[in-house]
Amino acid sequence: MRPGIPAPAIAEAITRLRAAGCVFAEEEAAVLSEAAGDEATLAALVGRRALGEPLEQVVGYADFCGVRVRLRPGVFVPRVRSELLVRIATNTESERPVVVDLCCGSGALGLAVRHRLPQAEVHAADVDPVAVACARDNLGGNVYQGDLFEALPEGLRGRVTILLANVPYVATAHIPLLPAEARDHEPHTALDGGTDGLDVFRRVASGAPDWLAPGGILLSEITETQEDQAVQAVRLAGLDADVIYDDDLEARAILGRKNVGGMR
Numbered sequence: 001m002r003p004g005i006p007a008p009a010i011a012e013a014i015t016r017l018r019a020a021g022c023v024f025a026e027e028e029a030a031v032l033s034e035a036a037g038d039e040a041t042l043a044a045l046v047g048r049r050a051l052g053e054p055l056e057q058v059v060g061y062a063d064f065c066g067v068r069v070r071l072r073p074g075v076f077v078p079r080v081r082s083e084l085l086v087r088i089a090t091n092t093e094s095e096r097p098v099v100v101d102l103c104c105g106s107g108a109l110g111l112a113v114r115h116r117l118p119q120a121e122v123h124a125a126d127v128d129p130v131a132v133a134c135a136r137d138n139l140g141g142n143v144y145q146g147d148l149f150e151a152l153p154e155g156l157r158g159r160v161t162i163l164l165a166n167v168p169y170v171a172t173a174h175i176p177l178l179p180a181e182a183r184d185h186e187p188h189t190a191l192d193g194g195t196d197g198l199d200v201f202r203r204v205a206s207g208a209p210d211w212l213a214p215g216g217i218l219l220s221e222i223t224e225t226q227e228d229q230a231v232q233a234v235r236l237a238g239l240d241a242d243v244i245y246d247d248d249l250e251a252r253a254i255l256g257r258k259n260v261g262g263m264r
């Protein structure tokens with residue numbers, strides 16, 4: 001906690017957070033106090049949090065996979081389970097991987113991969129200009145705005161060794177069941193994946209073979225109920241398909257691999 005913030009102000013923050021329903025009011029008050037420069041700023045940050053804004057958006061960062069990711073209001077908060085995509089991506093052998101973080105949001109996945117593989121050439125893209133600005137905060141250059149592959153420079157076609165695509169994959173009917181933090185403070189374009197949640201994924205899978213290098217991989221998070229359909233979409237695109245689980249992270253990823261022969 002910052003020494004400048006008096007104990008009574010912190011105690012009041014805890015009381016307000018608790019009244020707003022924060023289960024970890026003391027811990028959150030500590031994080032908010034750390035982020036606030038003074039008492040007035042702390043009160044403002046607590047006010048935003050009490051209205052349900054995700055803690056990470058309020059303080060402007062999320063700790064993800066060993067890196068601190070800068071966040072802006074309205075940008076998807078990276079989820080702990082997405083570490084699975086980073087782990088798989090960084091397990092691959094390649095001297096200088098060419099990584100694309102498609103549907104990058106804050107750029108958290110690209111940043112975490114670059115942290116683990118500093119030699120990687122990392123590119124990122126998103127359709128949402130706020131997300132693109134946030135990803136530029138985190139990644140610096142090579143961040144593009146546009147609809148899926150349309151955003152990417154032509155020079156990447158056929159060269160991508162790791163295509164991370166943590167697309168929106170919540171089925172439309174399930175959006176009202178999400179926690180209010182997500183429903184009210186993350187854009188629906190970041191969440192809504194259409195009727196079965198796989199609309200954006202299917203487009204990514206069908207476009208992936210043109211952008212992947214031979215042996216290159218596509219990685220996306222999916223739910224248990226989406227497994228069969230996602231595998232089918234990947235095979236339909238001419239890629240080999242695999243599903244990888246991690247019980248601790250409660251995560252499931254689909255991996256599509258382009259044959260070394262490079263044929264679709």
Ligand SMILES: C[S@@+](CC[C@H](N)C(=O)[O-])C[C@H]1O[C@@H](n2cnc3c(N)ncnc32)[C@H](O)[C@@H]1O
Pocket residue numbers: 076077078079082102103104105106107108109125126127128131146147148165166167168169189190191200
């Ligand atoms: C579930 S969020 C994931 C963000 C980030 N990859 C992460 O894991 O933190 C999905 C992202 O996809 C973006 N998105 C949705 N539709 C898109 C499209 N057609 N083209 C590019 N990006 C899109 C959203 O703006 C959002 O940032």
